[in-house]
Amino acid sequence: MAQNIIHLVNVSKNYNGTEALRNINLYIRKNEFLTLLGPSGCGKTTTLRIIGGFEAPDGGEVLFNGVNITSVPPYKRRVNTVFQKYALFPHLNVFENIAFGLKIKKMDKKLIAEKVHNILGLVNLSGFEQREIDSLSGGQQQRVAIARALVNEPEVLLLDEPLGALDLKLRQEMQIELKNMQQRLGITFVYVTHDQEEALSMSDTIVVMKEGSIQQIGSPIDIYNEPKNSFVADFIGESNIVSGIMLRDYLVKFAETTFECVDHGFKENEPVDVVIRPEDIQVVPAAESKLQGEVSAVTFKGVHYEMIVQNNSTRWKIQSTAMAPVGAKVGLQILPEAIHIMKKVTVK
Numbered sequence: 001m002a003q004n005i006i007h008l009v010n011v012s013k014n015y016n017g018t019e020a021l022r023n024i025n026l027y028i029r030k031n032e033f034l035t036l037l038g039p040s041g042c043g044k045t046t047t048l049r050i051i052g053g054f055e056a057p058d059g060g061e062v063l064f065n066g067v068n069i070t071s072v073p074p075y076k077r078r079v080n081t082v083f084q085k086y087a088l089f090p091h092l093n094v095f096e097n098i099a100f101g102l103k104i105k106k107m108d109k110k111l112i113a114e115k116v117h118n119i120l121g122l123v124n125l126s127g128f129e130q131r132e133i134d135s136l137s138g139g140q141q142q143r144v145a146i147a148r149a150l151v152n153e154p155e156v157l158l159l160d161e162p163l164g165a166l167d168l169k170l171r172q173e174m175q176i177e178l179k180n181m182q183q184r185l186g187i188t189f190v191y192v193t194h195d196q197e198e199a200l201s202m203s204d205t206i207v208v209m210k211e212g213s214i215q216q217i218g219s220p221i222d223i224y225n226e227p228k229n230s231f232v233a234d235f236i237g238e239s240n241i242v243s244g245i246m247l248r249d250y251l252v253k254f255a256e257t258t259f260e261c262v263d264h265g266f267k268e269n270e271p272v273d274v275v276i277r278p279e280d281i282q283v284v285p286a287a288e289s290k291l292q293g294e295v296s297a298v299t300f301k302g303v304h305y306e307m308i309v310q311n312n313s314t315r316w317k318i319q320s321t322a323m324a325p326v327g328a329k330v331g332l333q334i335l336p337e338a339i340h341i342m343k344k345v346t347v348k
């Protein structure tokens, strides 16, 4: 079992009455790629700033290798940060920006040049040493910011939406590149994004946050397949979420129709949220299914079609490589394993 390098214990943070973080308990293992995921304002940046030491929690403690570092200033933590708004030095060129931390450490000039050269290769900016920061695109600046943090070989790297400004293709390339670097260099990454695909494809562990609270912690597969509540299910992927009644173990009713499912342990007739992924609904001839509807929209998405099927009360989003045209009356087939039953989220 890998050791915990960072441990947040009961961390809370208040900004003039706004509870930015409520009782956060989280440990991060050595060499782990952990992602904080959640909508804007949920407290991701605040969590990173507390780990980095740029913000002090109002309550709770931050432990680093078991030692309380809550009051240790940022520059004394073995942590580096790539900020959401990359703070490069505009009066220094690319080389000088990246070399800055190494020069402060009084590292040998030749070694600095070699390290900067290597790191520029890693972020796909070979030959950019002498470029002025102003002359770079947003994406290039962001990669300089990543290089500048990586070159210090920190034990922990905090990254706040580091790929946010890049176009899709470059973002996907950088996702793979960052993940490779993280594994090769053996650095612990604490990564912030509000992009669930990015979180799913890069992370060992995902922490889903909402309004300053942790909703679920788990592997990408766990979070995707076994979301704890409808908020996580909705946020982590496109989902159909409908209200239902758990009639008894293994039997649920939604959309005026009774379905077998694989869940149990609910009260008889307990109201629940039912979550079904768009790719888990099959379109079949109307006569072959107890749930029917009419196709109201079809969009070609490249790999698959996305169809909206309306039945009396419910609008279903379906992804399929087979297409039924708008106006078609179709049946919807949903297998027991595709039905995820969740406790109703209680309103605070």
Ligand SMILES: Nc1ncnc2c1ncn2[C@@H]1O[C@H](COP(=O)(O)OP(=O)(O)OP(=O)(O)O)[C@@H](O)[C@H]1O
Binding pocket: 015, 016, 018, 019, 020, 038, 039, 040, 041, 042, 043, 044, 045, 046, 047, 084, 194
């Ligand atoms: N310095 C501050 N002063 C006052 N309120 C703040 C401050 N920093 C953050 N907040 C508030 O704390 C909450 C959490 O903010 P935070 O920046 O951590 O969110 P986030 O999850 O990083 O969002 P985003 O995805 O938009 O970057 C928000 O309600 C925000 O307005």
Ligand SMILES: [Mg+2]
Binding pocket: 044, 045, 046, 084, 160
């Ligand atoms: Mg933020």
